Amino acid sequence: MPRVVYDPSVSSIVVDLLLEAADGKSSLLIPVVLDTGASLTIVATDLMAQLGYDPANPSLGRQRIVMGSGVEYAPRTTVRSATAIGQKVANLEVLCHDLPPESGVDGLLGLNFLKHFKLTIRFRKGIIDLTKER
C-alpha cells in the first residue's frame, strides 16, 4: 500500500509530486503541500514552462482562484501525468501559480488529484495512505 510517513509535529504536510513533461520524455519531481482545501493542483509557473507546458500561451484558460490572500487568476493547463504517494493520475489539470519561497514548496497537491483515491491521514502518527477505492 502506498504510504508516506512524515513528522507529525510539522505545520504542513509536504509530499513529492512527479510531473511528466509535455513531450513525455522527461519528468520533474517537486515538493508540494498536500492540501485538501485546494480544489485544484498548483505548480510554479516557471517549472511548468520547463516541462514544456507554455503557461504564457494566451489561448490557455485562466482560472479564478480564491486564496487566503484574495482573488487571483492563473493559467490552467493539463499535464500528461502526475504521480504522488505512489498513485498516478493521467491528464491532470494544473494551475500555474507561484507560492512564496518561504513556503518550502513549489506547489499544492489539490483535490482534483486526491479525489481519485481513498486518502487516510493519521495525524497523530504522521502516516498518509492513498489507495484506490474498490
Place this chain on the structure above:
Amino acid sequence: MAKRTLLSRQKIKAKYPNQWLLIEDYELDASTSLRKGRVLAHSKDREEIHRTLKKHTGNLCIHFTGSLPPDTGVIF
C-alpha cells in the same frame, strides 16, 4: 568531469541543511518519495535553483531540506 556521489535522502539533508537542491539520477521509493540522488546544485535561494534547472534536461528533482520555523503557520 567526475560524477557526483549518489547520496541517500538522509545524507543529502545532513550535508545541505535548510537549502533548495537540484538533483539528478534520483531514485524514488514506492510512495514516489525521493530515496537517493546526485546533487547538481544547492542554494538558500529557490529562484537560483529554478534558474539552474533551465540549464539542464532529463529527469530532475527539486528538493528542499528545510522546514518552516515552529512559530510559522501556513494558509494558502
